[in-house]
Amino acid sequence: xxxxxxxxxxxxxxxxxxxxxEAAQLLKAGETVAFPTETVYxxxxxxxxxxxxxxxxxxxxxxxxxxxxxxxATKEQLYQLVENVPSYVEKLIDAFSPGPITYVLxxxxxxxxxxxxxxxxxxxxxxSHPVALKLLKTCNIPIAAPxxxxxxxxxxxxxxxxxxxxxxxxxxxxxxxxxxVGLESTVLDCTQDIPIILRPGGISIEELxxxxxxxxxDPALQDADATExxxxxxxxxxxxxxxxxxxLIEGESEKIQAMYDKLAAEGxxxxxxxxxxxxxxxxxxxxxxxxxSLEDVAANLYLGLRKFKQADVDIxxxxxxxxxxxxxxxxxxxxxxxxxxxxN
Ligand code: TXA
Ligand code: MG
Numbered sequence: 001x002x003x004x005x006x007x008x009x010x011x012x013x014x015x016x017x018x019x020x021x022e023a024a025q026l027l028k029a030g031e032t033v034a035f036p037t038e039t040v041y042x043x044x045x046x047x048x049x050x051x052x053x054x055x056x057x058x059x060x061x062x063x064x065x066x067x068x069x070x071x072x073a074t075k076e077q078l079y080q081l082v083e084n085v086p087s088y089v090e091k092l093i094d095a096f097s098p099g100p101i102t103y104v105l106x107x108x109x110x111x112x113x114x115x116x117x118x119x120x121x122x123x124x125x126x127x128s129h130p131v132a133l134k135l136l137k138t139c140n141i142p143i144a145a146p147x148x149x150x151x152x153x154x155x156x157x158x159x160x161x162x163x164x165x166x167x168x169x170x171x172x173x174x175x176x177x178x179x180x181v182g183l184e185s186t187v188l189d190c191t192q193d194i195p196i197i198l199r200p201g202g203i204s205i206e207e208l209x210x211x212x213x214x215x216x217x218d219p220a221l222q223d224a225d226a227t228e229x230x231x232x233x234x235x236x237x238x239x240x241x242x243x244x245x246x247x248l249i250e251g252e253s254e255k256i257q258a259m260y261d262k263l264a265a266e267g268x269x270x271x272x273x274x275x276x277x278x279x280x281x282x283x284x285x286x287x288x289x290x291x292x293s294l295e296d297v298a299a300n301l302y303l304g305l306r307k308f309k310q311a312d313v314d315i316x317x318x319x320x321x322x323x324x325x326x327x328x329x330x331x332x333x334x335x336x337x338x339x340x341x342x343x344n
Contacts, residue, residue, distance in 0.1 A: 005172035024139035031171035034148040037127040040155040042145030067117035073136035098128035100202025182299035198232035251344035271313035
């Protein structure tokens with residue numbers, strides 16, 4: 001056990017120079033510090049320091065074969081970590097960085113071997129959250145940062161979630177309030193002529209294609225039988241799982257109501273996770289609203305999964321969403337969290 005410091009900063013990080021400096025000093029000294037990004041909270045450590053990076057894997061209980069994303073403040077710093085950058089990456093950087101996108105590129109060896117899990121590529125991202133950017137600028141080193149949750153738990157969208165999972169296991173948490181997007185960055189393989197989405201996230205395929213034309217999706221993501229091996233090692237793990245079984249139910253709200261009634265009649269305590277419109281049509285005791293738009297659903301999903309862990313239910317029923325825009329990322333995370341998928 002270590003003592004975990006917790007600092008409160010404003011969302012812009014402007015009035016908190018001393019806190020940012022203290023957190024940056026800990027990072028430079030090889031310690032782990034959690035901080036907000038626009039997607040989810042990250043658990044940072046010096047990406048060039050192998051011993052510091054080991055602390056991330058230990059704190060999270062993360063499998064060693066799952067590489068970490070290196071976070072930097074500027075485009076120039078991004079170029080300093082990689083070998084060669086295809087011209088479409090420059091276009092993407094200009095359009096979407098800083099922002100919720102990670103570029104997988106040939107590593108030039110600047111990041112420690114345990115950041116890349118021995119791969120020849122490295123994932124690099126410039127987050128847009130003002131606190132993250134300030135911290136990265138202040139320490140002026142690449143920061144390896146996975147989501148700041150215990151491995152297997154939903155990613156944290158508030159500092160309380162980080163505290164719940166990692167208090168006593170890390171040096172500090174910079175609390176900048178709830179994150180915005182709520183789901184992780186899009187991980188894009190940029191080592192081929194055509195970019196490939198390895199993990200759908202904050203930047204949608206439609207947005208990417210508007211800038212660079214054709215973009216592919218790793219076939220393993222759509223492969224229900226899991227015969228394909230995902231190219232992002234992290235995607236093979238059942239992540240994001242709530243501690244209660246969750247069934248995904250396709251179709252209209254009547255289908256959720258019917259399943260709810262059936263399970264309730266069997267004496268089961270059932271919780272429903274759905275957006276506000278759907279919940280208004282249902283007659284159920286335990287429910288958590290994911291808001292209205294697809295963006296709301298993305299922002300509230302991990303909080304919802306964590307809340308149901310604490311609620312006293314035997315099973316969670318959740319609706320499905322259209323796989324357009326951020327909906328592709330929402331459904332990717334829901335499929336990974338679900339124990340059963342009931343087709344319409
Ligand atoms: O939004 C985010 O990306 C958050 C915030 C903190 O930046 N970070 C995050 O990191 O989600 P993590 O470690 O939870 O997920 C990183 C994903 C994993 O699926 C990993 O396998 C993949 O990115 N990845 C990292 N480096 C890779 C590489 N060189 N090649 C393929 N996949 C890689
Ligand atoms: Mg994660």
